[in-house]
Amino acid sequence: MTPLLEMRDVRGGYGDADILQDVSLNVAAGEIVAIVGPNGAGKSTAMKAIFGLLNIRGGSITIEGRDITGLKPNQIVQAGVCYVPQVDNIFREMTVHENLEMGAFLRSGDLSSAFERVYGLFPDLRERRRTLAGNLSGGQRQMVAMGRALMLDPKVLLLDEPTAGLSPRYMEQIFQICRDVRDAGVALLLVEQHAKQALAFCNRGYVLASGSNRHEGTGAELLADREVAEMFLGG
Numbered sequence: 001m002t003p004l005l006e007m008r009d010v011r012g013g014y015g016d017a018d019i020l021q022d023v024s025l026n027v028a029a030g031e032i033v034a035i036v037g038p039n040g041a042g043k044s045t046a047m048k049a050i051f052g053l054l055n056i057r058g059g060s061i062t063i064e065g066r067d068i069t070g071l072k073p074n075q076i077v078q079a080g081v082c083y084v085p086q087v088d089n090i091f092r093e094m095t096v097h098e099n100l101e102m103g104a105f106l107r108s109g110d111l112s113s114a115f116e117r118v119y120g121l122f123p124d125l126r127e128r129r130r131t132l133a134g135n136l137s138g139g140q141r142q143m144v145a146m147g148r149a150l151m152l153d154p155k156v157l158l159l160d161e162p163t164a165g166l167s168p169r170y171m172e173q174i175f176q177i178c179r180d181v182r183d184a185g186v187a188l189l190l191v192e193q194h195a196k197q198a199l200a201f202c203n204r205g206y207v208l209a210s211g212s213n214r215h216e217g218t219g220a221e222l223l224a225d226r227e228v229a230e231m232f233l234g235g
């Protein structure tokens with residue numbers, strides 16, 4: 001079966017230096033896939049490569065078998081992939097509703113069904129639709145960032161450290177929202193610093209180190225792997 005998203009043997013970086021040496025991963029419809037690994041492993045860079053923000057010098061990236069390697073981010077959005085960066089992912093001076101509206105800037109026509117869909121997934125945001133995004137809690141701001149991306153109705157959502165800086169309670173809430181988003185038909189690929197928690201909740205995971213694949217498997221397989229535990233999960 002053709003995966004929804006596939007990255008095969010990708011090599012590349014920001015300038016001339018290669019940060020990613022050889023990264024391969026795939027995401028199937030209906031999956032939550034986590035990328036974990038030590039600081040500087042290239043996790044965020046792998047995600048940026050998918051979204052057209054990197055100079056790719058080898059390998060390929062496909063969506064439903066269609067080659068998107070080297071396309072620009074707006075073309076990648078049109079192909080069905082949206083990306084939520086770790087920082088600066090909302091407009092703090094705008095209301096929740098305005099943020100969602102801005103998220104849909106690439107769409108034309110009536111947005112009411114897109115708003116309904118997003119507010120259905122995030123009841124907290126519906127309640128706070130007139131609140132300035134900058135006045136929300138960290139967890140709620142992350143919901144706004146995800147909601148903005150979902151306004152474009154992607155097939156795959158890329159999330160860079162969606163739980164960064166959140167308390168355990170909000171982390172659980174964001175993970176639950178990720179499950180709801182998946183159950184609504186959007187596959188997720190996420191980078192996580194909270195590796196143990198992420199592997200416990202994802203369907204499958206990849207461990208990256210030094211810009212290359214090190215381990216892959218279901219979350220449960222990776223959690224049970226002694227080398228993964230010793231080298232990457234703090235024993």
Ligand SMILES: Nc1ncnc2c1ncn2[C@@H]1O[C@H](COP(=O)(O)OP(=O)(O)OP(=O)(O)O)[C@@H](O)[C@H]1O
Pocket residue numbers: 014015019037038039040041042043044045046191193
């Ligand atoms: N914009 C950039 N320009 C040049 N080099 C960068 C840039 N962003 C990251 N790097 C470098 O790329 C390497 C991988 O960084 P990346 O952010 O992908 O790591 P990571 O696995 O996500 O780890 P972390 O959790 O620390 O963010 C690091 O050596 C980093 O210094």
